[in-house]
Amino acid sequence: MIKFDDVYYEPESLTYPLGKQLKEQFAALPWIPIESHNSIKEMQEKPNSEFAQMKRNLIIGTRKTHKYVENHKVSDYLVPYTSSGCTAMCLYCYLVCNYNKCAYLRLFVNREQMLDRIIKRGNKSETPLCFEIGSNSDLVLENTITGNLLYTIPRFAREGYGCLTFPSKFHMVEPLLDLDHRGKVIFRMSVNPQPIIQQIELGTSSLARRITAVNEMCEAGYPCGLLIAPVILTENWKALYTELLEQLRDGLTEKMKKQMFLEVILMTYSYVHRAINGEAFPDNPDLYDRELMTGRGRGRYCYRTEQRAVAEAWLRDEIARILGDVPILYFS
Ligand code: SF4
DSSP, X not given: OOOOSEEEXXXXXXXXXXXXXXXXXXXXXXXXXXXXXXXXXXXXXXXXXXXXXXXXXXXXXXXXXXXXEEOOSSOSEEOOOSEEBOSSEETTOTHHHHHTTOOSEEEESOHHHHHHHHHHXXXXXXXXXXXXXXXXXXXHHHHHHHOHHHHHHHHHHHHOSSEEEEEESOOOOGGGTTSOOTTOEEEEEEEOOHHHHHHHEETSOOHHHHHHHHHHHHHTTOOEEEEEEEEOOOTTHHHHHHHHHHHHHHHSOHHHHHHOOEEEXXXXXXXXXXXXXXXXXXXXXXXXXXXXXXXOSTTEEEEOHHHHHHHHHHHHHHHHHHXXXXXXXEEO
């Protein structure tokens, strides 16, 4: 169980079944009432150097905005779901762009309402739609606290049309294996070389455990894919990614290798990340590389076009050489 120091909560959340459950689960911690999970002044005023300590707070509220964003990758829509933020601290985490240093875990207790909407939207469509429910957090991690996937997966399987999908960097899939999913949930495991996980994806599961977990999900009948993401062009990136691909070749089951697909995403970074990481994690690698990166608007950085082209060509060849004819859905 993840250890938290304090719970900040919107009082209304205690009227929901999940709110009541969480109140019991974390009864031993101080509960501090807040007006809105979006604006906790005390947190906003903390220095960047306290980023890691801030991640030890649990925030509980209800989700009020339910805007679906079109997406044209594995899913048709990105759907805000039961959590945002995370207890882990990947140094490139995209959520930091949205929440700045307030990228701690927020749980939204109105899950019935959110899943009702997804089911209704899917059932209204003539063609099956796929909903990405994990773009704001890591649902496998969240499930260890809330059990939300145990609620979501069987209910969507019974009542929903189309599919759900979510990615993860965590291995705690055991409770999901026996669920009645009817093949309607696509599980995507995110992978990176172990040295990158250790130094940059702080607080996430090891590569070996992620490989075991995705094998188990595949064996349990879930359609599964792998995200090689984000690809980080460190000094020795070629050697690291060759080793990763070889570990995938050797560690994934034949069943998984036959049915999987890949998504490959190069890292993006930002001014906000640099400011937070520089103060909160001064001893970890600096992901900003002036030579390789360029501005991408609104304080964001991405690898330069020529660098991206080199990385894409090299990775496509290396994937084909080591993993064979596995479909790459996109490279971005
Ligand atoms: S596991 Fe995902 S959500 Fe959590 S810090 Fe890492 S990138 Fe962000």
